[in-house]
Amino acid sequence: GQQLNQSPQSMFIQEGEDVSMNCTSSSIFNTWLWYKQDPGEGPVLLIALYKAGELTSNGRLTAQFGITRKDSFLNISASIPSDVGIYFCAGLNSGGSNYKLTFGKGTLLTVNP
Amino acid sequence: ETGVTQSPTHLIKTRGQQVTLRCSSQSGHNTVSWYQQALGQGPQFIFQYYREEENGRGNFPPRFSGLQFPNYSSELNVNALELDDSALYLCASSLRTGGWTGELFFGEGSRLTVL
Numbered sequence: 520g521q522q523l524n525q526s527p528q529s530m531f532i533q534e535g536e537d538v539s540m541n542c543t544s545s546s547i548f549n550t551w552l553w554y555k556q557d558p559g560e561g562p563v564l565l566i567a568l569y570k571a572g573e574l575t576s577n578g579r580l581t582a583q584f585g586i587t588r589k590d591s592f593l594n595i596s597a598s599i600p601s602d603v604g605i606y607f608c609a610g611l612n613s614g615g616s617n618y619k620l621t622f623g624k625g626t627l628l629t630v631n632p
Numbered sequence: 633e634t635g636v637t638q639s640p641t642h643l644i645k646t647r648g649q650q651v652t653l654r655c656s657s658q659s660g661h662n663t664v665s666w667y668q669q670a671l672g673q674g675p676q677f678i679f680q681y682y683r684e685e686e687n688g689r690g691n692f693p694p695r696f697s698g699l700q701f702p703n704y705s706s707e708l709n710v711n712a713l714e715l716d717d718s719a720l721y722l723c724a725s726s727l728r729t730g731g732w733t734g735e736l737f738f739g740e741g742s743r744l745t746v747l
Binding site: 523550552554559560561562563564567569607609611618619620621622623624625 | 636663665667672673674675676677680682687688690722724732733734735736737738739740741
């Protein structure tokens with residue numbers, strides 16, 4: 520089945536630093552989404568990407584939909600302590616009867632104040 | 633606007649028992665998806681319900697079943713519980729109008745422990 524590989528698995532950074540993480544797939548997706556999960560909570564949608572090559576920002580977050588449709592990147596600029604959490608990428612092949620999001624295993628981000 | 637609510641938040645069962653988890657979808661949403669999240673893993677798709685019918689199913693056996701009610705709330709039932717069923721069960725609601733964007737709004741989850 521489809522698998523998403525997220526890297527890195529974990530990151531330890533200092534407050535104020537920029538962060539980059541990515542997600543690659545063996546198959547093509549036509550939608551990429553990024554979610555963040557805090558401890559004891561469900562994932563929260565950060566950014567959705569619907570077009571190959573698309574670059575979308577949400578505040579300090581910027582995500583890109585790779586042109587091959589097999590990868591996506593998330594960047595966080597000027598990190599702050601509340602950025603701590605697990606970041607998940609998710610891919611979707613919409614259309615037909617496919618309503619399944621495939622999630623990666625997540626990137627655990629720790630920010631030292 | 634009311635978000636997605638799940639109950640119970642935590643529960644402990646023994647092997648072989650049955651469990652029912654409940655979910656109220658966000659106001660204005662008509663679709664409910666269920667995901668299983670094992671410790672240290674990403675969520676795994678179980679199934680989605682739309683118009684009270686199952687619409688797509690992940691790689692889960694038939695002992696995982698569900699319902700959606702006319703008010704769009706949903707239940708997840710798991711029979712003959714196994715130790716590996718221990719996980720966080722996440723409900724997510726969304727709006728389908730023709731196509732589906734994949735934009736899910738998750739509840740806080742129900743933490744199931746099977747002993």
